[in-house]
Amino acid sequence: MQRSGRPTIKDVAKAAGVSPTTVSHALNGKGVVATETVARIEQVASDIGYRPSAIARGLQNSRLNLLALVIRPFHSLDTFLPEGVDYFLRLAGAASMTAMEHGYSLMIVDDPTRPGVPLSALAADAYIVTEPFEHDPVLTMLQQERIPFVTVGADPARRGQFITLDEGIEHQAGLMFRHLEAVGARRIALVTGTDRNDWNLSAHHLMEEWSDARGHAPLVLALPEAAGETVGDEVLDHFFSGDPAQHPDAIFCLTGRHAAGVTTAAIKRGIRVPEDLLVAGGSGAMQNRTSSPTVTTLDLHPEAVARTAVEAAVLLAEGRSVTLPASSVLATLNIRESTTRE
Amino acid sequence: MQRSGRPTIKDVAKAAGVSPTTVSHALNGKGVVATETVARIEQVASDIGYRPSAIARGLQNSRLNLLALVIRPFHSLDTFLPEGVDYFLRLAGAASMTAMEHGYSLMIVDDPTRPGVPLSALAADAYIVTEPFEHDPVLTMLQQERIPFVTVGADPARRGQFITLDEGIEHQAGLMFRHLEAVGARRIALVTGTDRNDWNLSAHHLMEEWSDARGHAPLVLALPEAAGETVGDEVLDHFFSGDPAQHPDAIFCLTGRHAAGVTTAAIKRGIRVPEDLLVAGGSGAMQNRTSSPTVTTLDLHPEAVARTAVEAAVLLAEGRSVTLPASSVLATLNIRESTTRE
DNA sequence: CTGAAAGCGCTTACAG
DNA sequence: CTGAAAGCGCTTACAG
CATH class of the missing domain: 3.40.50.2300 (Response regulator)
Incomplete structure (x- = not known):
């Protein structure tokens, strides 16, 4: 009923004095149709405002684009x-x-x-x-x-x-780990999200390897992504209690909003960023670009x-096969104030 | 060819020993079908993993949802x-x-x-x-x-x-004009975008009325939305040249990123925000919440x-008629540092 | 070069 | 209560 006014291929055929088949051929450049017939059909089609139905067409090959x-x-x-x-x-x-x-x-x-x-x-x-x-x-x-x-x-x-x-989360997180170490981090802590996806799990895994190689226990904490900036105090409480020898001098939060929260909370406690503590974020949130200090993040492109x-x-x-290269898109670093010392 | 493996209504019919018509009736709760037939059909359908084709269904009423x-x-x-x-x-x-x-x-x-x-x-x-x-x-x-x-x-x-x-752009912009006046603005300048849409044009219009009512020439400047924060200096150059009596004491940028740029540029020139100049944004950008000072914006919900x-x-x-109320969604103010004096 | 026919996967009168 | 038939708007062998 709806939109019943729309012209169909039959209307075009009738107006052009040909069969629907020919209209279809002409409009899709299939088969062989006399040049002038094509011209006439195209003219008529545009005159009466014909537009093929994506649905009807989709029914043929069950593809809708x-x-x-x-x-x-x-x-x-x-x-x-x-x-x-x-x-x-x-x-x-x-x-x-x-x-x-x-x-x-x-x-x-x-x-x-x-x-x-x-x-x-x-x-x-x-x-x-x-x-x-x-x-x-x-x-x-x-x-x-x-x-x-x-x-x-x-x-x-x-x-x-x-x-x-x-x-290539290994690449991505590794990029940040190396950067933090390069600017002086001895002990990096990782804050992941709680979703059980590759991003969180692999970063966690990488942190374990990284710590192993350096001979100390990994510092990792998983907190809900949705908590956003509010996690700041919880993160600091967690990592800065107990044995001071185990305190981190850098915190890498996979979630940008977590990093924002940690930075704010640290400063409130008199922990200077970046002097006393380096802070970095994973997927950058807008906040990290405009906060004070601005926060280093990954650009995941x-x-x-x-x-x-x-x-x-x-x-x-389109029914073709695909092979994706191992790492097609390489992350880059946006180095900002929170990890710049000099 | 593609996905040709997917079972159709015929497959269900065959497997259940009924006609396609009956399957359709049963699955859509149309017509009258014996309760046990329905049960059997539903069973079979789920067994063979039948799912109706949105496309085929859409062809009937030309609706795809x-x-x-x-x-x-x-x-x-x-x-x-x-x-x-x-x-x-x-x-x-x-x-x-x-x-x-x-x-x-x-x-x-x-x-x-x-x-x-x-x-x-x-x-x-x-x-x-x-x-x-x-x-x-x-x-x-x-x-x-x-x-x-x-x-x-x-x-x-x-x-x-x-x-x-x-x-209700009149309402939205009016809300901000009144707020600015309430915190001391005598002369409000408006920065719009250059797109010729209602948002830009009506705000401009409102500004003219507002100025008329107060007996001075409207201060309006249109700058490309895409220019973002970079417009800061241009805005200040424009409004703060010439007769000092005509200088604004408040600038309202419809685009949040413009407001961010103006704030930064003003501070760089030694114009204090909000003491010397009030700045506000229209549609809030994230930047406005975290900049220093934070910038007052509208929340357009x-x-x-x-x-x-x-x-x-x-x-x-669904073919029904609709009448939308004049202003269904009322904007609210997010008052922040850039317009808070005390 | 052109067109009649069958079919894509459903639904909907209509007849039994 | 059930099903044969026509049709939604197109395309695609296939015959002329």
């Missing part, structure tokens, strides 16, 4: 898009643009395994799932349904089983990640 | 999602969640009037267009194609012609705007 982006961490963040958490938003925006460039639209989909999700949420040609959890049910479902997908960050429990854009992931998803959607 | 969000200002911002510009991102995220709650997915679509856009970008059941430009071609096209849409902010040249969520807009779009998608 639609990609879906599933941002898993949204489920642990109390608000869908917490203020100042740039990473996922830059990712979503860039993904949407890249998709368009390739002739695809992009939907942002909440957890598609929830009962009662709209059918459309499962109608995408391919999915991009960022930071899946351990044994992520979304991946399991996608696999079962034979819907192609790319993962950004591995499912920690099923490493190597899916097509994954692995940002979400735009580049998005581009790579979307391009892989497009290939999958 | 898909909404599209068009964020117009993206075209004037140099990067798709400039850092710290929270407003549109919060809007997009909230819209996506609200859509899901109503059984819809949401795609983020770039300009759908560009040649060569994916067909899918035009396959949405209804559109939400935020901050349309004057004579916006997107609205013209949507109207021509008879695709239902809601506008967030009016098309300044076609006010009242479309279904619009009018946030994008989440609430998104909710209202999506709910209206859903009604339109």
